[in-house]
Amino acid sequence: MSQVTNTVRFVLDGKIVEAVGVRRTTTVLDYLREDLHRTGTKEGCAEGDCGACVVLVGELNDAGDGVNYISTNSCMQLLPSLDGKSLKTVESLKRANGTLHPVQEAMATCFGTQCGFCTPGIVMSLTGLVQTLPKPNRDQINDALSGNLCRCTGYKPIVDATMQACSSSPAALKIEDKQDIALLKEIRRAKVPTFSLDGDIIVQPVLRTRKGNEFVAPATVDEVADYLQKHPKATIVAGSTEIGLQVNKQFVRPDHVLYVGNVAEMKSISVKNKAWHIGAAVSLTQVQELVSQAYPDFAEVLRRFGSPPIRSTATLAGNIANGSPIGDSMPCLLALGATLTLRKGDKTREVKLENFYTGMKKSVLAEGEFIETVVIPQPATGSTFRAHKISKRFDQDISATVCAMNFELVNGKFKNVKLAYNGLSPYPSRAPKLEAIIEGNTPANITNDALDAAITSSFPARDGLRATWAYRSLVARNLVMQFIEEATHSTSNVKEAA
Numbered sequence: 286m287s288q289v290t291n292t293v294r295f296v297l298d299g300k301i302v303e304a305v306g307v308r309r310t311t312t313v314l315d316y317l318r319e320d321l322h323r324t325g326t327k328e329g330c331a332e333g334d335c336g337a338c339v340v341l342v343g344e345l346n347d348a349g350d351g352v353n354y355i356s357t358n359s360c361m362q363l364l365p366s367l368d369g370k371s372l373k374t375v376e377s378l379k380r381a382n383g384t385l386h387p388v389q390e391a392m393a394t395c396f397g398t399q400c401g402f403c404t405p406g407i408v409m410s411l412t413g414l415v416q417t418l419p420k421p422n423r424d425q426i427n428d429a430l431s432g433n434l435c436r437c438t439g440y441k442p443i444v445d446a447t448m449q450a451c452s453s454s455p456a457a458l459k460i461e462d463k464q465d466i467a468l469l470k471e472i473r474r475a476k477v478p479t480f481s482l483d484g485d486i487i488v489q490p491v492l493r494t495r496k497g498n499e500f501v502a503p504a505t506v507d508e509v510a511d512y513l514q515k516h517p518k519a520t521i522v523a524g525s526t527e528i529g530l531q532v533n534k535q536f537v538r539p540d541h542v543l544y545v546g547n548v549a550e551m552k553s554i555s556v557k558n559k560a561w562h563i564g565a566a567v568s569l570t571q572v573q574e575l576v577s578q579a580y581p582d583f584a585e586v587l588r589r590f591g592s593p594p595i596r597s598t599a600t601l602a603g604n605i606a607n608g609s610p611i612g613d614s615m616p617c618l619l620a621l622g623a624t625l626t627l628r629k630g631d632k633t634r635e636v637k638l639e640n641f642y643t644g645m646k647k648s649v650l651a652e653g654e655f656i657e658t659v660v661i662p663q664p665a666t667g668s669t670f671r672a673h674k675i676s677k678r679f680d681q682d683i684s685a686t687v688c689a690m691n692f693e694l695v696n697g698k699f700k701n702v703k704l705a706y707n708g709l710s711p712y713p714s715r716a717p718k719l720e721a722i723i724e725g726n727t728p729a730n731i732t733n734d735a736l737d738a739a740i741t742s743s744f745p746a747r748d749g750l751r752a753t754w755a756y757r758s759l760v761a762r763n764l765v766m767q768f769i770e771e772a773t774h775s776t777s778n779v780k781e782a783a
């Protein structure tokens with residue numbers, strides 16, 4: 286039965302930890318190091334970039350007979366969001382018989398560590414990888430390490446160590462967690478709302494202070510809607526990859542925190558009317574997998590979004606609601622004609638993403654309203670979707686721009702063109718003047734000059750931290766030209782094949 290508590294309860298290596306009297310914004314990293322003195326997990330940057338703090342967070346699987354893990358940056362995650370879950374740190378990997386996990390053993394024997402500061406985070410990222418992929422190839426290992434910085438060893442010995450570790454049996458690579466399963470069931474919270482005698486929803490807090498400030502983690506979307514009606518200024522936390530930064534770097538301390546990561550409806554994906562309805566708490570890792578066949582370029586943009594420990598919790602809704610001018614998912618979603626389902630109380634409304642923003646970090650979202658679902662159309666027959674992210678580094682970098690374009694090529698002419706960018710204007714947006722140049726035209730009739738003129742008249746010419754205007758506007762045009770050029774070739778390939 287669900288009950289009011291001021292204690293965060295989670296499972297750590299076969300024991301229930303009761304964290305009493307912690308703040309709403311205490312991070313998992315701070316609690317580990319300062320309260321539990323588990324100092325294997327390191328703090329490098331406290332902003333999700335270095336990976337020294339990577340841990341694994343586990344949840345009971347649907348069958349209730351195993352634990353699903355994600356690797357995540359403990360510096361970004363708020364401790365109360367762990368309530369009802371399990372945690373594994375580098376200290377957890379020591380086997381009952383005192384031996385090391387194969388990944389740790391191989392890191393030592395392959396000289397994968399020097400100063401050792403990055404090593405616990407790297408070990409945890411790799412251990413997370415091999416839970417679901419016991420025989421990864423070098424590319425998959427590199428990808429898993431894209432959020433872990435090592436300044437002394439270099440990555441080759443680390444990748445070699447992983448390959449060596451993976452010569453062990455999949456069973457040997459598994460985390461020892463048999464004892465955790467019963468405990469996870471014991472601390473599981475109710476999956477249905479609690480009602481007062483009058484039939485009102487009561488959202489039980491994980492933490493509440495005497496002043497009435499609290500951290501809530503409801504299980505249903507009705508509770509989310511109800512809570513926001515009563516506390517319209519509450520801070521919604523989904524993946525916490527923006528909020529964690531605000532807590533660590535701007536010392537933001539919200540009075541009411543509403544964590545949506547346990548809400549079943551918001552964690553689910555369904556298909557209706559040839560569109561994916563993606564709940565607002567679905568992680569980018571899941572979205573990347575979902576769109577990988579239909580929209581490989583979108584999946585590639587997401588592969589370069591932060592790093593695996595960021596994508597394991599970060600959401601599309603968080604990216605959209607945050608509304609950064611350089612948010613990476615939005616150009617793709619705009620070109621695909623995505624729609625948002627916004628909910629306030631019992632009422633929902635559909636808003637096209639292209640009508641969502643009203644200015645820099647401003648949107649039509651009303652107080653007490655939230656994004657319930659992001660709706661992405663599945664590919665229409667004959668349509669092509671292209672997207673590319675330009676950034677200084679390939680991995681784990683903020684974009685200079687993302688360009689995304691969806692179109693059909695009918696009898697050699699472009700039709701139904703949707704083209705969108707980030708990084709060029711105060712919020713990610715479509716580019717109607719460029720679309721007009723392409724729509725109804727043949728590839729040969731679309732010129733650099735026409736596109737350049739449309740870019741100049743559409744966007745403010747501003748140099749930014751990530752790129753000068755001269756560079757941004759040039760790549761903005763070149764990406765379109767590249768998509769056009771490649772579309773022409775693939776069409777002629779189709780003709781040849783026919």
Ligand SMILES: Cc1cc2nc3c(=O)[nH]c(=O)nc-3n(C[C@H](O)[C@H](O)[C@H](O)COP(=O)(O)OP(=O)(O)OC[C@H]3O[C@@H](n4cnc5c(N)ncnc54)[C@H](O)[C@@H]3O)c2cc1C
Pocket residue numbers: 332333334520521522523524525526527528529530545565589590591592595598599600601602603604605606607611612613614654655656657681682683684
């Ligand atoms: C190391 C690092 C790398 C990053 N790399 C990238 C990158 O490559 N590209 C990029 O675009 N971004 C990047 N980001 C930014 C961030 O990861 C994204 O914006 C992410 O999508 C935010 O999602 P979240 O679920 O973590 O949001 P949260 O931090 O949980 O929330 C972000 C904002 O959205 C609001 N919100 C969340 N859910 C809802 C909802 N359902 N309804 C209404 N409001 C809501 C919150 O109140 C908050 O204001 C990076 C961040 C870090 C720390």
Ligand code: FES
Pocket residue numbers: 327328329330331332333334335336337338339358359360361
């Ligand atoms: S401390 Fe650097 S990612 Fe967490």
Ligand code: FES
Pocket residue numbers: 397398399400401402403404434435436437438
């Ligand atoms: S071993 Fe020193 S930072 Fe990686």
